[in-house]
Every structure is written in C-alpha cells, then in structure tokens.
Amino acid sequence: xxxxxxxxxxxxxxxxxxxxxxxxxxxxxxxxxxxxxxxxxxxxxxxxxxxxxxxxxxxxxxxxxxxxxxxxxxxxxxxxxxxxxxxxxxxxxxxxxxxxxxxxxxxxxx
Amino acid sequence: xxxxxxxxxxxxxxxxxxxxxxxxxxxxxxxxxxxxxxxxxxxxxxxxxxxxxxxxxxxxxxxxxxxxxxxxxxxxxxxxxxxxxxxxxxxxxxxxxxxxxxxxxxxxxxxxxx
Numbered sequence: 001x002x003x004x005x006x007x008x009x010x011x012x013x014x015x016x017x018x019x020x021x022x023x024x025x026x027x028x029x030x031x032x033x034x035x036x037x038x039x040x041x042x043x044x045x046x047x048x049x050x051x052x053x054x055x056x057x058x059x060x061x062x063x064x065x066x067x068x069x070x071x072x073x074x075x076x077x078x079x080x081x082x083x084x085x086x087x088x089x090x091x092x093x094x095x096x097x098x099x100x101x102x103x104x105x106x107x108x109x110x
Numbered sequence: 111x112x113x114x115x116x117x118x119x120x121x122x123x124x125x126x127x128x129x130x131x132x133x134x135x136x137x138x139x140x141x142x143x144x145x146x147x148x149x150x151x152x153x154x155x156x157x158x159x160x161x162x163x164x165x166x167x168x169x170x171x172x173x174x175x176x177x178x179x180x181x182x183x184x185x186x187x188x189x190x191x192x193x194x195x196x197x198x199x200x201x202x203x204x205x206x207x208x209x210x211x212x213x214x215x216x217x218x219x220x221x222x223x224x
Contacts, residue, residue, distance in 0.1 A: 032210045043114070043200050043215030044153070051210065089153065091213075097143070097166065098213070100153040 002028040004092050004101035012107045013080055021075040021104045023090030030092035033066055033073045038087045038103060047088075048075075080108045113137050114216035116201050122222045123191055131186045131219045133201030141165075142184040143213065144176060145200040153200070159184055191223045 036044035050057045050066045063076040091098035114135045144156040158166035162178040173189045198218045204211035
C-alpha cells in the first residue's frame with residue numbers, strides 16, 4: 001500500500017541553524033508533494049508545492065527538494081527561529097487529494 | 111475574514127449520542143473535504159464534495175453522513191457515537207485548478223466520546 005513516512009521523533013535545533021525534515025514515500029509515484037505547517041490546536045497551513053518534474057522550490061527561508069530516484073523530499077528552513085517551531089506535514093498526491101504523512105515536530109531553541 | 115470555519119471547536123459527548131459538526135468556507139471554492147486526525151496525528155480523508163455532490167467516500171462507517179446544502183457549506187453528522195470516534199475533525203476546501211490543489215483547513219473540532 002502507499003506510504004508517506006516522516007520522522008516521528010521531534011527535531012531539536014538551535015536558533016539560526018538550518019532545519020532539514022525528511023519525507024519518504026513507498027509504493028507510490030506521486031505527481032507532486034506538498035508541505036504544510038500545523039501549530040497545536042490549529043489546522044494545517046499550506047507552505048509549498050513541488051511537482052515531479054521539479055527538483056527544487058524556494059520560498060523565502062524555505063526550500064523543498066524532490067528526488068524521484070530516492071523517493072524522498074527534503075524540507076529546509078534556513079536561519080531558523082523559535083517561531084518556526086511547529087509540526088510539518090508532508091503530503092503526496094497523484095490526484096487532487098493528497099495523502100498526508102504524520103508530520104515531524106520541529107523545536108527551535110533560542 | 112475567516113476562510114474556513116468550523117463549529118463547535120470542542121465537542122464532548124457520551125457514547126451512543128448523535129452529533130453534528132458544521133463547516134463553512136468563504137473562499138469561493140468548489141470542493142470541500144472532511145479529514146480525521148487521530149491521536150497518532152495521521153490526517154486521513156473521509157469525504158470530498160464538489161459543488162454539493164459527493165465525489166469521494168473513503169472507508170468510513172455509515173454512521174458518518176456528510177451533507178452539503180450549498181457549495182460553501184459541508185456539515186458532518188455522526189450517529190451512535192463510539193469511543194473510537196474520538197479525534198480531531200478538520201474541514202478543508204480547495205479550488206481545483208488541475209491536480210495540485212492546496213488544501214485550506216479549518217481550525218478543527220476536537221471530539222471526545224466518553
């Protein structure tokens with residue numbers, strides 16, 4: 001069955017460093033990957049989309065890569081800030097409804 | 111200028127009761143969804159409606175019945191609530207322009223069944 005896997009352990013980093021989150025998919029060839037941010041008690045908020053024919057996408061301090069050979073997407077936050085602390089969800093899709101991973105919690109320490 | 115709103119935010123009820131969750135979006139989107147997020151944080155699609163018509167119904171017990179009176183509203187009615195229904199339910203909407211539609215989520219409704 002299709003699987004979207006993200007690290008279940010929280011990622012702890014120091015302010016100013018680059019945070020890198022991983023999303024792996026198996027039994028799947030998604031046409032796109034999306035990344036969302038979810039804060040406690042809130043709904044997910046869309047951040048970035050990358051299509052299968054794109055290797056990299058950037059938006060301000062965010063960068064997403066899509067490696068169809070490794071079946072993996074990496075999500076980077078450069079110059080991280082405590083306000084970046086949240087859970088980040090990866091979602092993959094071939095149709096217009098994405099399948100979500102369980103998310104990775106990021107904690108940025110001042 | 112709330113985009114996707116849900117009521118109530120919290121719902122605590124006894125097993126066997128029937129309850130409803132309401133959702134409204136003011137984004138002018140054609141498609142609305144219900145997702146369930148369990149204690150392990152997996153976000154799973156339950157239903158999808160496009161222009162008031164059901165287009166996706168994942169493996170969900172028929173105790174769950176969505177209703178879309180118009181394309182801005184999608185309500186979820188749950189009959190005979192069970193302990194396992196406890197979760198956070200999110201409404202979402204999207205405007206389908208091709209295959210890459212970002213989902214706009216509501217704030218969620220935390221349902222606790224006692």
